[in-house]
Amino acid sequence: MTNNTKKPNLKSNLAGIRSPNPFWLASAPPTNSAYQVSRAFEAGWGGAVWKTLGHEPIVNVSSRYGGLNYDGRKLMGLNNIELITDRTLETNLKEIRQVKRDFPDHAVIVSLMVESTREAWHDIVKRTEDTGCDGLELNFGCPHGMSERGMGAAVGQVPEYTEMVTAWVKEVAQTPVLVKLTPNVTDITHMGRAAVAGGADGVSLINTINSIIGVDLDTLSPLPSVAGKGSHGGYCGPAVKPIALNMVQKLASDPGFGIPISGIGGIQAWQDTIEFMLLGAGNVQVCTAVMHYGFRIVEHLISGLENWMMGKNFCQLDDFIGHTVSSVGDWNELDLSYKVVAEIDQSKCIHCGLCFIACEDGAHQSISQTRIAEDDYPSIGSAAAVTLSAGKTFIAGAGDGYLNKYEIKEDTCVGCNLCSLVCPADGCITMVERESSIPSMNWSQYQDRLAKGEMEPIPPPEHL
Amino acid sequence: MIDKTHLSAELLAENFADLHPAFSRDEAVTDASRCLFCYDAPCTRACPTGIDVPRFIRQILHDNPAGAAETILDENIFGGSCARACPTEVLCEGACVDQTLLKSPVQIGRLQRYGTDFAAEHGLRFFEPGADTGKSVAVIGSGPAGLSCANSLRRLGHAVTVFEARDILGGLNTLGISAYKITTEFSLSEIQPILDMGVEVRLGQRIDEEGLSRLRSEYEAVFLAVGLGATARLGIPGEDIEGVVESLDFIFQSHTGPLSECRVGQNVVVLGAGNTAIDVATQAARLGAKKVTIAYRRTDKEMSAFAYEYDLAKADGVEFRWLVQPVEFIEENGALTGVKMSRVRAVGEGRSARLEQVERSEFIIPCDMAIKALGQTPVLDFTRGIEGMRSEDGQLIMDPDTRESGIAGLFLGGDCTHKGAEIVDAVQDGKVAASGIDTFLRKDS
Numbered sequence: 001m002t003n004n005t006k007k008p009n010l011k012s013n014l015a016g017i018r019s020p021n022p023f024w025l026a027s028a029p030p031t032n033s034a035y036q037v038s039r040a041f042e043a044g045w046g047g048a049v050w051k052t053l054g055h056e057p058i059v060n061v062s063s064r065y066g067g068l069n070y071d072g073r074k075l076m077g078l079n080n081i082e083l084i085t086d087r088t089l090e091t092n093l094k095e096i097r098q099v100k101r102d103f104p105d106h107a108v109i110v111s112l113m114v115e116s117t118r119e120a121w122h123d124i125v126k127r128t129e130d131t132g133c134d135g136l137e138l139n140f141g142c143p144h145g146m147s148e149r150g151m152g153a154a155v156g157q158v159p160e161y162t163e164m165v166t167a168w169v170k171e172v173a174q175t176p177v178l179v180k181l182t183p184n185v186t187d188i189t190h191m192g193r194a195a196v197a198g199g200a201d202g203v204s205l206i207n208t209i210n211s212i213i214g215v216d217l218d219t220l221s222p223l224p225s226v227a228g229k230g231s232h233g234g235y236c237g238p239a240v241k242p243i244a245l246n247m248v249q250k251l252a253s254d255p256g257f258g259i260p261i262s263g264i265g266g267i268q269a270w271q272d273t274i275e276f277m278l279l280g281a282g283n284v285q286v287c288t289a290v291m292h293y294g295f296r297i298v299e300h301l302i303s304g305l306e307n308w309m310m311g312k313n314f315c316q317l318d319d320f321i322g323h324t325v326s327s328v329g330d331w332n333e334l335d336l337s338y339k340v341v342a343e344i345d346q347s348k349c350i351h352c353g354l355c356f357i358a359c360e361d362g363a364h365q366s367i368s369q370t371r372i373a374e375d376d377y378p379s380i381g382s383a384a385a386v387t388l389s390a391g392k393t394f395i396a397g398a399g400d401g402y403l404n405k406y407e408i409k410e411d412t413c414v415g416c417n418l419c420s421l422v423c424p425a426d427g428c429i430t431m432v433e434r435e436s437s438i439p440s441m442n443w444s445q446y447q448d449r450l451a452k453g454e455m456e457p458i459p460p461p462e463h464l
Numbered sequence: 465m466i467d468k469t470h471l472s473a474e475l476l477a478e479n480f481a482d483l484h485p486a487f488s489r490d491e492a493v494t495d496a497s498r499c500l501f502c503y504d505a506p507c508t509r510a511c512p513t514g515i516d517v518p519r520f521i522r523q524i525l526h527d528n529p530a531g532a533a534e535t536i537l538d539e540n541i542f543g544g545s546c547a548r549a550c551p552t553e554v555l556c557e558g559a560c561v562d563q564t565l566l567k568s569p570v571q572i573g574r575l576q577r578y579g580t581d582f583a584a585e586h587g588l589r590f591f592e593p594g595a596d597t598g599k600s601v602a603v604i605g606s607g608p609a610g611l612s613c614a615n616s617l618r619r620l621g622h623a624v625t626v627f628e629a630r631d632i633l634g635g636l637n638t639l640g641i642s643a644y645k646i647t648t649e650f651s652l653s654e655i656q657p658i659l660d661m662g663v664e665v666r667l668g669q670r671i672d673e674e675g676l677s678r679l680r681s682e683y684e685a686v687f688l689a690v691g692l693g694a695t696a697r698l699g700i701p702g703e704d705i706e707g708v709v710e711s712l713d714f715i716f717q718s719h720t721g722p723l724s725e726c727r728v729g730q731n732v733v734v735l736g737a738g739n740t741a742i743d744v745a746t747q748a749a750r751l752g753a754k755k756v757t758i759a760y761r762r763t764d765k766e767m768s769a770f771a772y773e774y775d776l777a778k779a780d781g782v783e784f785r786w787l788v789q790p791v792e793f794i795e796e797n798g799a800l801t802g803v804k805m806s807r808v809r810a811v812g813e814g815r816s817a818r819l820e821q822v823e824r825s826e827f828i829i830p831c832d833m834a835i836k837a838l839g840q841t842p843v844l845d846f847t848r849g850i851e852g853m854r855s856e857d858g859q860l861i862m863d864p865d866t867r868e869s870g871i872a873g874l875f876l877g878g879d880c881t882h883k884g885a886e887i888v889d890a891v892q893d894g895k896v897a898a899s900g901i902d903t904f905l906r907k908d909s
Contacts, residue, residue, distance in 0.1 A: 071525055072497025350561040353503030369504070385563040387553060389771035391815065394554045396563035399509025424500055425565060 008309040009316045010302065012046060014282040015176040015202035015260040017135040019046035019107035022273070022283035022305075022317055023298050026204075026264050027051050027111035027137060027180070029082065030290045034095035038102060043295035044302060047107030049204070049285060052084035052139045053092050055114050055124065060086050066213030066223040068239060077239040078288050079213040081224060081231050083145045084113055089127070097131040109178065112169075113139040113151050116161065121168045135175045138166065138200075140191075141182035141207025143234050153207070156182040159194035166198025176201040178262060183247055184210050192251040195259075202260035203251065204285060206244045208234025237288040241266030245279050252280025252325045268297070270304025277317065278324040332443040336458070337436040340415040342366075342408045347381050348428035349406065351397030355419035355429060356406050364461070366413040371402040380405050383425075410434075414461060466707060466727045466833055471752040476723040479750035480644045483776075484548075484574055492578040496525035498562055499570045506559035507572055512892045513540040517556055521575055532579030534590045539895075541615045542608050544584060544654045545637045546888045547577035549645050551739070551770045555888070584653055593661050594621030599905045602627060602683040604671050607635025608887045609689035609878025611658050612894025613901075618661040620902045625683070626663055629670035635691055636879070637887060642747045643718040673846040680874065685901045688847075688869075689878035689894065692840035698735075702793025707800030711736075711744045711837035718747060729833025732756045733803050734782075735790055737767035738884075741837035742777045748835070749780040756782045757829060761789040761808055766815045789819070791826060793834060802828040842880045859883060866900025867893060875901055 012022040024047035025031050025040055032051045040048055060082055068077035085092060100108050110133045114120040125136065139146075140156030147153040155161040162179065169177055179195035181188065183206035195203050210232050214223045222230025244265025251257050263281025267273055268289035276284050289297055314320050344355070359367040372380055377395060382403065385396040397403055408419075420429040438458060441449065449455045469476065487495070499521040507517040515536055523532035536543035552558070552573040560569035583590070600623035603610045611633070614624045632638055638651040659665065671679065671690075679686050695710050697703060707729065717726045728751035734741050737760035748756045760767055763786040764774065778784075785805070792804040807825035810817040844860065847853050852871040854861040862869045862876045869876050877893030879885060 072493055350564040351502075351506065352500045352561045353505070354500060357503035383564055384561075385567065387558045387563070387771070389551075389554050389558075390768050391766055392554070394558035396559060396569075397506050397561050399506040399511075399559045402509075403506075404504055 005310070006315075007306055008314060010046075010305065012283045012317055014262055015135070015178065017047070017107050017109060017176050019283070020105060021046035021302060022277070023047070023301055024049060024107065024109070024262065024283060024285045025290060026285035026287040027139065028287040028291070030287060030295070032085065032087070034099050037099050037108070040290075040295045040298075041099075041103045041106045044298040045106075045295065047109060047134075047283075049109045049111050049137050050092065050096055050133075052111040052113045052142070053089055053124065053128065054084050054112075055089060055120065057086050057088050058083040058145075061226045063224040063226065066233065068213060068237070075237055075288065075292050077211075077213070077235055077237040078291065079211045079224075079233040079235045080208070081144050081226075081233040084111075084139070084142070089124075093127060093131050096128075096133055100132040100134075107134045109133065109135040109137050111137045111139050111180070113142065113146060116150055116155060116165060118168045118171075121165060122172050125169055125172050129174050133175065135178060135201075136169065136173060137178040137180050137204055138169060139180050139207075140165070141180045141205075143182060143184055143208055143210045144232055153182040153184055156180075156191060156207070157185055159190045162191055162194040163198040166195055166200050170199035178202045178204050180207055181205040181247075182207045183243060183265075188247045188250055189254045189257065192254060192257045196257060200259060202262060202282070204262040204264055205251070206240070206247055206265045208236045209240055209243065211235030236266065238266045238268050238272075241272060241275075245275060248276060248281050249279040249325055249328050252322060253328065267301075268292075270301050270308065273301055273305055274308060274320070277321050279328070280322045280325045282317075282321055334442055335440055336442060336446055337438045337440045339434045339436040340431040341410050341413040341434050342415070342417075342419050343430050343432045344406060344408055344419075345428050345430070346405070348383055348425050349380075350425050350428075351382065351384060351404050351406075352424060353404055353406065354422045354424065356404075358418050358422045363416055363418045364412060364414050366409045367419060368407045368409055370405045370407070372405050374398070374401055374403075377403055412461065466729055469724060469726050469728050469751045471724075473724055476751070480718070480723055482548075483644055484577075486581055487571075487574050487578045492524050492575060493527075495571050496521045496575060498566070499525070500561060500565075502561060506561060507556035507570075510555045510559035511540075512555070512886070512888045513546075513895065514892075515539045515543065515556075515576070517572055520579055521570065521572070524575055524579060529579050529582035530586070530588055532575075533583035533588060536576055536579055537583065537590055540888065540891050541612055541658060542637065542654060542887055542891050543576055544580035545608070545646055545651060546886075546891070547573050547580055548650075549637075549641050550886060550888055551772070553772045554770060580654075584650075589657055589660065591615070591619055591657075591661065593618045596623075597621040597905065599623065599684045600625065601685045601687060601901055601905075602679040603687045603689065604676070604679070605629075605635060605689040605691055605878065605880075606633040606655075606665070607689060607691050607878055607890060608637055609691075609890035609894045609897075610635070610687065611655060611663075612891040613687045613689065613875075613877065613898045614663045614894075615658045615661060616895050616898030617901060618658075618663060620898065622902070622905065624663045625666060627666045627669045627671055627679070629668070629690075631667050633665065633667070636890070639716050639719050640712060641887075642715055642743045643723070644747070644750060645743075648719040671846070673849050676846060676850070684905055685873045685875065687875045687877065687894075687897050687901065689876070689880065689890070689897075690843050691879045692884060693843035694840060695836045695838055696841050698790060698836065698838070700790060700792055702795060702800075705793050705795045705800050706798065707795075707832055708793050708834045708836065711740050711835055712840070714744050714835050715740075715747065723751070726751050728753050729831060730754045731831045732833045732835065733829050733831040734758045734835045734837055735803075736760065736837035736839065737762075737764075737769055737784075738837065738839060739769050739773050740884075741835075742769045742773040742782075744835050744837050745777050745782045746780045748833075749782060753833075756780075757785055757831070758782055759785045759788050759790070759803070759805060759829065761787065761819055762810065762815065762817070763787060766817075785829070789821070790834075794828060800832055800834060802830040803834050804828050840879075840884060842883070844880060863900070865896070866903065867897040868900050868904065873904060875904075 142152030263276035557569040
């Protein structure tokens with residue numbers, strides 16, 4: 001449903017780097033070569049961050065990736081122990097120059113990682129910018145292999161190093177400089193501020209998370225297995241998105257930060273893109289979803305974003321970037337009087353019982369289960385499917401002569417959402433607002449009023 | 465003499481291949497991932513043996529087919545046969561809530577087969593005989609009720625001897641269901657683990673009234689599960705003409721010899737419209753009959769065949785004639801040439817409607833084979849003389865919770881108490897009876 005038939009303008013400008021849309025490929029295997037980046041641009045990607053260059057090509061191991069599956073679906077998460085580019089610097093620079101010539105309107109950003117000396121960084125920055133690229137991204141995030149050689153996350157985990165190396169780069173860089181941050185830190189704002197102090201034009205986050213993806217239960221070897229041995233690797237994919245969203249919002253809301261953010265972490269659908277941008281990312285970078293399904297997914301990302309923007313009457317990206325940042329605050333600021341309870345639409349209930357058992361064992365024992373005898377089935381107005389066979393009717397959800405009816409016990413329901421999250425039937429369980437018995441106030445105000453003797457403590461829930 | 469099938473061995477093999485082929489691992493896991501893992505799951509409640517369906521499906525989803533097999537077989541030792549022959553549409557799959565959500569149930573039957581096939585292929589055994597109680601029980605009949613009871617009794621530690629009238633074990637499972645659903649080999653392979661529990665078997669022992677009384681004195685308890693006998697006679701002229709055959713005899717031949725030896729008419733009429741009638745009709749079509757007609761005195765609304773069985777028969781090209789009943793089998797030179805039918809009209813609604821013959825409405829359906837599939841009668845003649853045995857409407861009466869008859873120590877179950885039900889019902893009868901027998905045997909010790 002759209003209110004606006006004019007397609008929105010998806011043009012993006014992140015820290016001075018322009019691209020036809022906000023979809024960039026993250027520095028990773030899909031941006032390893034001119035062949036791949038050209039295919040990506042032809043498919044519709046707005047920009048690409050070239051796979052990290054170093055002075056000397058590294059040597060990789062085999063195998064390199066491990067997958068996290070979930071009950072029949074593949075790659076909820078992916079981890080890798082692959083290093084930066086294994087091609088020569090000359091080959092990469094030549095190809096970058098060629099791609100930039102062939103696609104002048106697309107953004108080509110080059111990821112860099114060299115040993116931590118001023119000379120090394122000056123050299124690679126100059127040689128890279130000579131290709132005509134649109135910007136640089138400093139890889140301070142790679143958590144495996146390179147960090148043990150004093151590069152990647154070894155720099156990104158120490159704010160002083162981050163600031164120092166960023167400053168070296170800024171001494172010579174002519175194009176915008178993004179610092180790619182590692183999530184393997186206790187407080188991302190320290191790293192963000194260090195990048196700002198070093199003069200960064202923007203940051204990219206998150207890089208991959210330290211991980212062991214699993215163990216092979218036949219060989220008992222860690223995965224991915226290299227001759228029976230494994231190593232900690234970088235974790236990414238849809239499962240990491242919430243961690244990334246949190247870090248993006250934390251930086252976006254930090255008053256000591258204030259530079260553009262390129263959001264990364266588990267983006268695979270258009271909705272993910274918008275969430276990153278609402279929480280403060282100026283654009284997004286994608287990798288795992290492309291490694292899973294190929295460059296073609298960008299069409300769906302663009303189409304979903306456009307339709308959503310038209311439905312919301314947004315004409316350009318700036319209309320909504322950062323919109324939700326200020327709505328996230330400390331828990332102490334939340335209104336204790338806001339009250340919702342679950343409501344079950346009996347006409348949509350399929351009688352699976354998942355809400356009941358989740359609430360009973362996992363939450364607050366606020367759903368009742370009542371056996372309805374066969375004769376009374378029509379009374380509950382259920383959606384249950386009916387099979388006619390051998391002159392009899394058989395009702396889905398029924399068995400042993402009864403159908404279970406599930407109802408919310410409103411007096412004890414704490415409004416936690418759990419039942420609505422586990423319910424498989426679309427629109428069956430919704431959370432509805434109810435009048436609260438306490439006045440509107442947050443935790444701090446509550447503490448204040450208690451201290452002043454203005455109110456009695458809020459009684460604990462009765463059923464406990 | 466009716467000719468043997470003229471179809472080639474290849475075509476017969478194709479026609480009698482599995483109705484629902486086995487799932488591959490990928491198919492099984494993908495279908496298993498659709499299971500919502502319901503609480504107080506309707507599928508489990510709809511299963512007469514109460515198999516914990518969501519649990520075994522989750523075990524398949526998580527690559528534990530052996531665990532799945534144990535979950536299934538723990539409640540239903542004939543889980544493999546049931547996976548092949550159960551009317552899942554009106555049991556577990558009919559109750560599946562995905563029927564509502566996705567308009568298509570999880571394929572529970574095929575998943576059950578995946579689990580039980582894994583156990584069979586790997587020769588897995590899950591159960592052990594219980595500690596010897598010193599008590600011994602006679603089981604009469606080796607169909608699913610008798611052997612299910614024998615299995616449960618062995619797990620409880622009682623000695624068991626099974627008496628079977630035929631020279632092959634398995635009753636309905638082995639001989640009574642067409643080979644495109646359950647093969648003889650499969651049925652026998654599923655029985656082996658029960659025998660391995662230490663069950664003694666006596667084949668070719670038809671038990672009569674005197675035999676029963678002897679067993680009652682020799683054993684501390686007796687479980688009677690002799691199933692059903694021949695189709696009731698129609699009592700119309702020509703019933704003994706060659707070419708007029710019994711439904712079960714027609715099915716037996718697909719189990720007792722190679723398919724190429726099966727005899728089938730060119731033009732077959734099946735009398736009756738229950739699930740056995742459908743089995744017979746589809747088997748006739750699959751053996752190469754040119755024309756197969758099912759004739760039934762009521763209509764498709766009243767027939768006892770399940771909807772999917774009806775669809776199966778229609779897909780096999782079987783034709784249906786409703787509101788007709790046979791009045792005479794016609795012969796020429798000693799061979800069947802047709803069935804004279806009379807039209808009937810129903811007075812009233814549903815299965816209880818009274819049927820009236822329409823006057824002067826006779827016509828002949830030409831055929832060289834007519835198969836009677838009108839429902840079998842219990843083989844209970846030999847129980848008639850036993851003092852204390854009660855029956856009603858031709859069926860023996862027992863306590864439904866223990867399956868003990870009016871006579872102490874004599875328990876009953878399976879089709880001889882149902883007039884024909886599913887394998888899964890028989891299995892449950894055997895379980896319930898074993899528990900009843902166990903209570904009975906431990907009472908006096």
